[in-house]
Amino acid sequence: MSHDEKVSREMQNAFVDGQLDAADWTLLVERMGSDEALRREVCELRTLKDLTRSAYAGAHSGRAAPAPERARWARVAAVALVFALTGWLAHDALAPGRILTELRGVAADRILVHIASSRGEVVDPALQEVEDYLSEARAAGRQVRVEIVANNTGMDILRANTSAYAARLERLRAAYPNLTYIACNQTADRLREKGAQVKLLPGVQVAPTALDEIVKRMQEGWVYIRA
Amino acid sequence: MRMAGLFGVSAQFRGRIEAQREPLYRLAYSWCHDAGLADDLVQETLLRALDRAGQLNDPQRLKSWLCAILANCLKDHFRRARPLEPLDEEMPAPGETPEGASASNQVAVRVRAEIERLPLGQRQTVTLVDLEGFSYAEVAEILEVPVGTVMSRLCRAREALRSRLIDFAAQENYKIRSIR
Numbered sequence: 001m002s003h004d005e006k007v008s009r010e011m012q013n014a015f016v017d018g019q020l021d022a023a024d025w026t027l028l029v030e031r032m033g034s035d036e037a038l039r040r041e042v043c044e045l046r047t048l049k050d051l052t053r054s055a056y057a058g059a060h061s062g063r064a065a066p067a068p069e070r071a072r073w074a075r076v077a078a079v080a081l082v083f084a085l086t087g088w089l090a091h092d093a094l095a096p097g098r099i100l101t102e103l104r105g106v107a108a109d110r111i112l113v114h115i116a117s118s119r120g121e122v123v124d125p126a127l128q129e130v131e132d133y134l135s136e137a138r139a140a141g142r143q144v145r146v147e148i149v150a151n152n153t154g155m156d157i158l159r160a161n162t163s164a165y166a167a168r169l170e171r172l173r174a175a176y177p178n179l180t181y182i183a184c185n186q187t188a189d190r191l192r193e194k195g196a197q198v199k200l201l202p203g204v205q206v207a208p209t210a211l212d213e214i215v216k217r218m219q220e221g222w223v224y225i226r227a
Numbered sequence: 228m229r230m231a232g233l234f235g236v237s238a239q240f241r242g243r244i245e246a247q248r249e250p251l252y253r254l255a256y257s258w259c260h261d262a263g264l265a266d267d268l269v270q271e272t273l274l275r276a277l278d279r280a281g282q283l284n285d286p287q288r289l290k291s292w293l294c295a296i297l298a299n300c301l302k303d304h305f306r307r308a309r310p311l312e313p314l315d316e317e318m319p320a321p322g323e324t325p326e327g328a329s330a331s332n333q334v335a336v337r338v339r340a341e342i343e344r345l346p347l348g349q350r351q352t353v354t355l356v357d358l359e360g361f362s363y364a365e366v367a368e369i370l371e372v373p374v375g376t377v378m379s380r381l382c383r384a385r386e387a388l389r390s391r392l393i394d395f396a397a398q399e400n401y402k403i404r405s406i407r
Contacts, residue, residue, distance in 0.1 A: 009382045009385075009386065010378045010379070010381075010382050013378070013381050013382055013385060014363075014378070017356055017363070017381075019362060019363050044389055044393050045385060045389075047393070047396055048385055048388050048389060048392065048393075049357050051334070051338045051388075051392060051396060052338065052342065052353060052354065052357040052358065052388075053357055053358060054334070054335065054338075055334070055335040055338035055339050055342070056253050056256065056257050056335075056339070056354070056358055057335075058332070058335065059252065059253045059256045059257070060249060060252065060253075061248070061249065061252040061262075061265070061266055061269065114274075116271065116274075117307060118307075119307070151267070151270070151271075152267060152271065152304075152307075153307050186263075186266060186267065186270065187267065189263065190263030190264065190266070190267060193263050194263075209270060210270065210274070211270045211273060211274055214274065226274075226278060
C-alpha cells in the first residue's frame, strides 16, 4: 500500500483482524492519524467485531451438561484401548460385502451399525450386510449380537410414519431376536420441536443420544461400523 | 497402524477435544441459528472426529480440523434436508423481533438476527474470524475456498452488518472503542 493509495475495505478488515504485515500496519496507523473518516470506519469495524463476539457469548448447548460430558469423554478414552484389542472398523461408506469381510478378520461377535442417513445407498447395503452377517452366524452356530443405531435423517427408517423399511426391519427383528434397533432421542426431540410426530416402529429402543450409545457400546467391546 | 495411532492419541486429545465442544456448538449455532440442529451437528462432528482420529497429523491443528468437519457436516445436512442454502444470497429478515427480547439480551438478539440474514458463506466466514479468531488462511482451508474469497466475503458481510447495526449500536449506547 502506497502513501497516496486509498485504504480499501479489505485492508481495513485485515487491520482489525490482525492480518496485515508490519509495514502495512504501520502505514495504516499513520494514515488514521490524519484521516478522521478512516479512523471512524475502522472504529466501526471493531465495534462490529465486538458485537459479533458478544452476540454468541451466551450460546451454550442446552443438551450437554458438563458433568456427564466429562464422563462421556472419559469413556471415549477407554474406548481407544478397546479398539486396540478388538479392531476399529468405522468407515465413511459401506461397500457391499465389506462388513462380512472385515468382521471375519476380527472374529467380532457384537457389532453396532450406525446409520445417520435415510438415503437408500446407505441403508440398503447396511441392512443387507446385517442380514447376511446374522444369517451366516446362525448357520455357523455362533452367538452374536447386532445393534442398529440411527440418528439424523437415519432416524426416518425407525419412524412408523416415515420409514420406507418398516416391513423389512420388522421381518429382520422377528427372525433375529439378537438384533436391536436404537433411536437417538436428541434427534427425536429436534423433530418434535419442529412439530413432527415421532412414533417409532415396534420394538425400537431409545438412547439419550446416538453418541452416548456408540461410546457406551464401544467401551463394552462392541465393534463400531458407520454405514 | 491406525489402531496404534488411536491408542496413542486418545488420552492426549481427550481434554482438548472436550474443550472444543462448546466453541463448536457456538459456531454451529451461529451458522444455523437452530439449537437442536447445532447439537446434532456437533454430535456428528465429534463422531466423525472419532472415526478419523488417525487423519489428524498435526495436533496443533485440532481446532481448525474440527471446524472443517463441522462445515462439512452442515454441508451434508443441507444436501440431505433440502437444496443447498445459497452461499451468496441474502436471507429474508427473520421473524423474531428485538422487541420480543428482554432488555438484557436485546443487542445479542438483534445482532444474531442480522448475522442470520447473511448468506451462509459470509456467515461462516465472519463467525470463524470473529468468534474463533482464525486467520484468513485458516478460514480458507476450513471452508475450502481461496483466501481472496474469504476477504471478499468478510468485506461484504461487514458492510451489510455495518449498514444495519451501527446506528442500532449507537442507540443502544454500545461502546465504540477508541483505537488510539
